[in-house]
Amino acid sequence: MTSFTDEDLDNFLQNQVDLRHRQVSKSVEDVQKIIKDLTAAVSSKDARFQSIANSGVHNASLKVILHDQTALVSKWSALLRGRCAYNPAIQVLSPTLILISVPLQGLMGYKVRRTRQWRYYTLSGSRLLSPVREPEKLYQWLELESFVNPSQEWQDACMTIEGDIVPAKVVNIFKEHLETSIKTCGLTSKVSMLESVGSVVRVAVETSEAQIEVELVPTVELMNYWPKRARWPRLFQRWPSTERARCIKVLLSNIDEDGGCRRKCYRVVRQLKEDIWCPGSKPVITAYHLQTLLFWTCEKYPSTRDWRDFRECVIRLVQKLHKCVSQHYLRHYFVRSHNLLKYSNTNELDDVAKKIDNFLDSPGTYVH
16 A cells, blocks of 8 residues: 655645646636626626626525526535635536526515425426426425515516426526627637536636636525525534634635644545546536535534644545445535435446545555
8 A cells, every 4th residue: 555645745735736726716717707798798688687796796695596406516605615716606616617606686585485385397497297306305496476576577477487487497598698698799709508408508618728618507696594404503513613603604715724734635635536536527526525525524523633634634535535425425514405416427426436445545646
């Protein structure tokens, strides 16, 4: 077995992790500028869709995405990301895959109805008589009546069916505006539409670094709303502190204020995932999964002394990842009933598990 030292890990951070971070940051900067221009153009045509420059204006702590299975993974990205140089609408899932929330306007004051009659719609926006899967696992619509004084623009048959805002219809309107804006903004050489399914609009953006796939998701931003299903912080939870739990939006950015190495461990594991275990533009394990994994590990090991030994902490995090991938199970950090790997390709997960197992047998071969 070939092992590695703390010095090896520090060199790995400086020579590989930091290089990747600079490249990704440049790509995100380019994508952000282009999508900002495009969403501003869309907003000038239809004010219900806002520029991403306005993301987080209503609330920086919670977003509810009009989603399907693809977008569900990133529903809580605004909570997990914390402070960063990126626009709060942007979530980097991999070096070549970015998810961006497009804020919707005119839907404020959301309240969950006590009694709920389930209705179902296809990904194309037609009504179904029965669900395609468990309704509690997937909100396929929002009721206009759930919002206080929704703007008149939402009383539109192009987006609603009998008072239900249907995600597929919202996305279709947004997609049409986006296609037009790409032409009017003179961006046909930099942005091209990709085949999209459900409530995600996919485009390819050419940057100075690489071609980036961008998933655009119309999003309702809510003020001071914490869903009852997200029973957090949990009773007797030792991490994070009560003070930190109150300001959750900085949970990741200030994670090592006690001098620990949590964030360094996360960066090392993320680099290994992107280079060795799970490369490619559509990875089965994303940065979001690793953030969730880190939070669970922090909760299990809450003490400052648990995060002093850099090498030991990296191995511990990798072992935890191996267990989750092998079992095809990673519990959502806030909504504990949801398995983030439930709809993932099991063959791809098994392949990643084998690669991680090889790493654990001889980590020094990979970190040098």
